[in-house]
Every structure is written in structure tokens, then in C-alpha cells.
Amino acid sequence: MSTFMYAAGKNDEDARDRAFYLLKKYTSATLLRRAINLYREFLRDFEREIKRPEVEIDYSNDLVRFLKFLQPMEYAERLLINPARRAEAFNMLRDALDFHSYIWGRKYEELGADDSSDLFYKIGYRKPAEQSFGVFGKANSAADLISMLCATLNKNGRIFFSHPLSKARSAMCWTYESIFFDKLPVNGIPPIHFPARLTKCPPPNKDNKNEIWSGSQISVTGIWEPWAIDPKIGVRCPNYCLAGDTASQYQVEGTDTLEDVRWRLIWKDTRYENGRTPSEEADYFSPDLSANVNTPIMRSALPGQACPESGEWFAPHLCSKTITMVAGEIMPGPEFGGTGSVIWYLTRRPQTPNSN
Structure with a gap:
């Protein structure tokens, strides 16, 4: 659980540094590789379990179906490290993420996968998915990480602050109010840990020459920050955007209103251009995050x-x-x-x- 709390006007600079770190982590090749490795482990463990001599039902078709979702993940991994093709990678990952709705969808619900006598249940299948652990906990954690990566672009996605969701207040991705909130497993945000030393976020971009208004097209892939129209509000939480995206509105902290803002680039994403992974990424998953954000598999x-x-x-x-x-x-x-x-x-x- 994140120990950082945002207090407007008191720790804005620390909040910028931490948001900058998280946005890079959430869009990194290291995060995608972690998700792919978890999904491979899920496939390996599932195959091992269904091939045990005491299992009388033939689950080979299920394994084949699950394997098909691995291909777009692996192809997206190669594209993600190419700055010119990152948009293609994100599109493929949306397709790959369909495995989650398939596994926790109508088919296995009707087949009784959540019944205590079923093999799926015995190896960790639970409904809702965030309560899964063991074999299926790995699949759900892989989905959480890929969803996190895709959510950096889906600014209309919501972070809920309480249960039940139908009555909960929420905020769009990403605001200072939402980016540090990892308390509810239903949001699919892995526990947030910050390293002892953080790379400083670039300073606020006070040059309005190349700013982009909400509703216009983003020109450069990287991290942008929103400047409110009201000068008293100033600059808000940075966001990651792909070139060609439509600049979103922003939900100012403490309100439910979406407002037009002026987006300004503070960091161009040129990671992996030299074929190397930034040293910062070595600590992204250390200590290792395991297969369930609720930690039963930790x-x-x-x-x-x-x-x-x-x-x-x-x-x-x-x-x-x-x-x-x-x-x-x-x-x-x-x-x-x-x-x-x-x-x-x-x-x-x-x-x-x-x-x-």
C-alpha cells in the first residue's frame, strides 16, 4: 500500500517526482515483461495441473485457448521498445487482455469454475477475479499489469475510492488524487513502492509555445503536464500520452468536474532507443511482486x-x-x-x- 499522501500546496514537488516515476514504470518494457512472465507461469502451472493422472476431464482445449492470448503479448513486447511503434504495442495489448474477460467470463461461470469441487477452484480460481490466487492468481496479476499499462492512455478510466462501487466517489486517470491510490484490489493497481532515491521530475514547462489544448492531437510521445485555465490552480498531475492521441480533459482534485486544460511536454519518451533498458527499471519489481495484489500468494x-x-x-x-x-x-x-x-x-x- 502506498505510504505517500498528496497534500495540495505542501508536497507538490514530491508528488510530481513520484508521479513521474510511476508513469515511467507503468509504461515500461520491464512491466510488460513481468506481466508476460506471470502469464507464462500461469500457462505452465495450468498445464502441469491438468496433466496429473488423477484429472479425468480433458482440459487441453482450454490450454490451447489460453495459449493464443500469449502471442499478441510477445509481439507487443518487441514493438514497445520501438518509440515509433509503441502505439501498435498498446493496441495489441488491448487484444491480449481479452484473456481476462474470457477466463473470468460467462463460459467458466456456467461451467462451475467457482465451485469448490472444480479443478479450477482447487488451483486458485475465484470470482471476483481479484480474489484468485495460486495458478489463476498469476493470470489475474498479469492482467492487472497489462491493464495498468493500457490505463496510462485511457484517461477516461476511473479509480474508485470505496465500496460499493455504485456509490463510491471516483477520479479519472491520472490525477494526484488517483495515481497514489492502491488500497482497493478492484482497481487493479499493484502495491506502490518507491525507491530510496527518485529521479527528479523535469521542472514545470512554463513555455506555452507548443502547448496542446484538450481535444487537440498530442504531437510527441512522452509525459505531459496539464495547466489549468484558472492560473490560481496552476499545473497538475503529469500524464503519459502517445503521439496521435487526443489530449484529454482533467478532473481537478476534490471535484467531479472535467475541465479543459493546456497540456505541455516535460519528458519525451526515448527509452530503449539504444537497445538498453534504463538502470532505474532494475528496481521496478524488487522486491518481487507475486501473483495476487491481496498477497495470498506472496x-x-x-x-x-x-x-x-x-x-x-x-x-x-x-x-x-x-x-x-x-x-x-x-x-x-x-x-x-x-x-x-x-x-x-x-x-x-x-x-x-x-x-x-
Whole structure:
């Protein structure tokens, strides 16, 4: 969960630096590679589970269908590092993202994938998707990352601030109000972590010569900042835009009104032009983010191993059993359950510190 809170007029410069960092991370080749690797892991784990001798249903057609979504991801990866073809990459990723609506859509709902006796359920399928873990948690996390990448362009996307969503206040992407909000899993925003040292955001662009008004076409791929018409409001949260996009309106913090603004370029995206990945990206996923933003897959352990963390643990292949363990205790159970290898996943940490 992000520990940074935006306070207008008090930490604007820090907010700009952090927003600049997040926008680069959310549109990076490193993020896409992380998403692709998670999806590959999902495919590998799914294939392993459906080929176990005790599985009587033939799921090979499902695997083939899931594999088809990998191709546009891999092709988009090559395009994303080419500044002239980044728009093509984003378009392909929108197609690739269809795997999420397919897996968590009507087909598997009607087939009972969320039934406790179903193989999908036993290997982590849950509805809603953000509650999935294990094998299917990896697929959902891959979708979250790709959605995040695409959301940098979809300025009409919304970040919701509470439940239920039908009554929740929301803000468009990206404003200072929304870019640091990672508290609700339904928003699909992975936990936000900032490095000890941040690259400074370029200073506000006070030159209005090449500014672009809302509704006009963006001329350069990069990070732009919106200047409100009202000079008292000043410059707001930076946004990432592709050349050819239509400059959006902006939802000023604390309001529900979309306003026309003047967009000014502060950073041209020339990453990867020399064939190298910026050193900053090495820390984007360190510590490693695992397969569920709610962290049930952040910790796992095998029978016979020492419990790495106190809390409630769940083994999908051990009769859906949940146990309470204390760190250091030996994880119980056989190596194999009735439906596959036994792996324990941490599903809930203690609510209060252990008095002992």
C-alpha cells in the first residue's frame, strides 16, 4: 500500500517526482515483461495441473485457448521498445487482455469454475477475479499489469475510492488524487513502492509555445503536464500520452468536474532507443511482486518446511483445508493430495501482534 499522501500546496514537488516515476514504470518494457512472465507461469502451472493422472476431464482445449492470448503479448513486447511503434504495442495489448474477460467470463461461470469441487477452484480460481490466487492468481496479476499499462492512455478510466462501487466517489486517470491510490484490489493497481532515491521530475514547462489544448492531437510521445485555465490552480498531475492521441480533459482534485486544460511536454519518451533498458527499471519489481495484489500468494511453503510467517494457510490440494500456523513451525501434510502437489499459501496474517 502506498505510504505517500498528496497534500495540495505542501508536497507538490514530491508528488510530481513520484508521479513521474510511476508513469515511467507503468509504461515500461520491464512491466510488460513481468506481466508476460506471470502469464507464462500461469500457462505452465495450468498445464502441469491438468496433466496429473488423477484429472479425468480433458482440459487441453482450454490450454490451447489460453495459449493464443500469449502471442499478441510477445509481439507487443518487441514493438514497445520501438518509440515509433509503441502505439501498435498498446493496441495489441488491448487484444491480449481479452484473456481476462474470457477466463473470468460467462463460459467458466456456467461451467462451475467457482465451485469448490472444480479443478479450477482447487488451483486458485475465484470470482471476483481479484480474489484468485495460486495458478489463476498469476493470470489475474498479469492482467492487472497489462491493464495498468493500457490505463496510462485511457484517461477516461476511473479509480474508485470505496465500496460499493455504485456509490463510491471516483477520479479519472491520472490525477494526484488517483495515481497514489492502491488500497482497493478492484482497481487493479499493484502495491506502490518507491525507491530510496527518485529521479527528479523535469521542472514545470512554463513555455506555452507548443502547448496542446484538450481535444487537440498530442504531437510527441512522452509525459505531459496539464495547466489549468484558472492560473490560481496552476499545473497538475503529469500524464503519459502517445503521439496521435487526443489530449484529454482533467478532473481537478476534490471535484467531479472535467475541465479543459493546456497540456505541455516535460519528458519525451526515448527509452530503449539504444537497445538498453534504463538502470532505474532494475528496481521496478524488487522486491518481487507475486501473483495476487491481496498477497495470498506472496508467501508459500511446502509440507516439511518451516512456516515462514504466522497466519492462516491454505492448501488447494489438501481438501481445501485451512490451518493456523506460527512462524517456525513445520508445515504439515503429505507431499501429494488427492488432486495434486500440496502447496500451502498464506491467506491471512494475524490481525493483531502476537502477545507472546
